[in-house]
Amino acid sequence: MFQLTPTVKALLIMNLVIFIMTNFIFPEAMQQFALYGFQSDKFRGYQLFTHMFLHAGWGHIFSNMFSLFIFGPMLEYRWGGNRFLVFYLVCGLGASLLYQGIRTYEIMDMKKDVAVYTENPSPLAFSQFLDEHLGGRYNPEAVAQYKREADNPAMVQATIESVKSVYNDLVQNGKMVGASGAVFALLMAFGMLFPNTELMLLFFPFPIKAKYFVLFYGAYELYAGLARNPGDNVAHFAHLGGMLFAYILLKFWERHDRKNFY
Incomplete structure (x- = not known):
């Protein structure tokens, strides 16, 4: 038994x-x-x-x-x-x-992606970064808005800060x-x-x-x-x-x- x-x-x-x-x-x-x-x-x-x-x-x-x-x-x-x-x-x-x-390793890989995006920001690169590191867990309207205002320096800077925020959140808050x-x-x-x-x-x-x-x-x-x-x-x-x-x-x-x- x-x-x-x-x-x-x-x-x-x-x-x-x-x-x-x-x-x-x-x-x-x-x-x-x-x-x-x-x-x-x-x-x-x-x-x-x-x-x-x-x-x-x-x-x-x-x-x-x-x-x-x-x-x-x-x-x-x-x-x-x-x-x-x-x-x-x-x-x-x-x-x-x-x-x-x-x-x-994943954090180092994302850090490289953040550096690449910071040097060459674009709506396509922004979308690819979010897809790669967040999957479907982001608001697609943010990408759509960026496409409409791609020439707006303030919008470009906002996306750079957003990408850095995703990285910092992984570093500081990722847990198991x-x-x-x-x-x-x-x-x-x-x-x-x-x-x-x-x-x-x-x-x-x-x-x-x-x-x-x-x-x-x-x-x-x-x-x-x-x-x-x-x-x-x-x-x-x-x-x-x-x-x-x-x-x-x-x-x-x-x-x-x-x-x-x-």
Whole structure:
């Protein structure tokens, strides 16, 4: 009969309690403990860990905690509570570090686009910048007005300031929350340690072996991360970071345990 293991149970309770507190009782805590980029004035070192226990909504926390509930107990049975917790936290930290690296690259890329636009502003360049970095999350009337007043120096300067504002908002206010990095690490570990276990998924009507599920899911996350759709606010590279650190940590433990055994 399926039973929750102690560490998994503690993590489920902790995440749920923190979710209720930060979303309904102390919402200001969400801003303090979410993970901001290294370049932001709001970044604090402890956010590399605290963001793992924050979630943006019911759907967000349900998907992460459901995965923890499904994949966590078998891993804790195999490793014990201490190793399981170390794995969860280390991989969550690794996921956040990879996210920070990718985010730094994106900020540098946008900074170049801001410089290019500032030197050669035009309605077309303005539209392309907004499409690239905001997707559909901007008012098209702003572009239409710029087209009507393209020769107005005040309008041109206003668009330059607008582009700089988009950049500054990303640097200062872009943030990440959620246990997804650690949860994807659990998924990776499950696929490596129990590769032939058949999973029956809600969105896939046929059983699929864990190793294939991990492979397909990892490939999708890589595709989604490289696509960089502006309207996609999922931190796909944090997911991949969790999977990568899970692989590295498992291989390290495997070598370490084998050496101690012999």
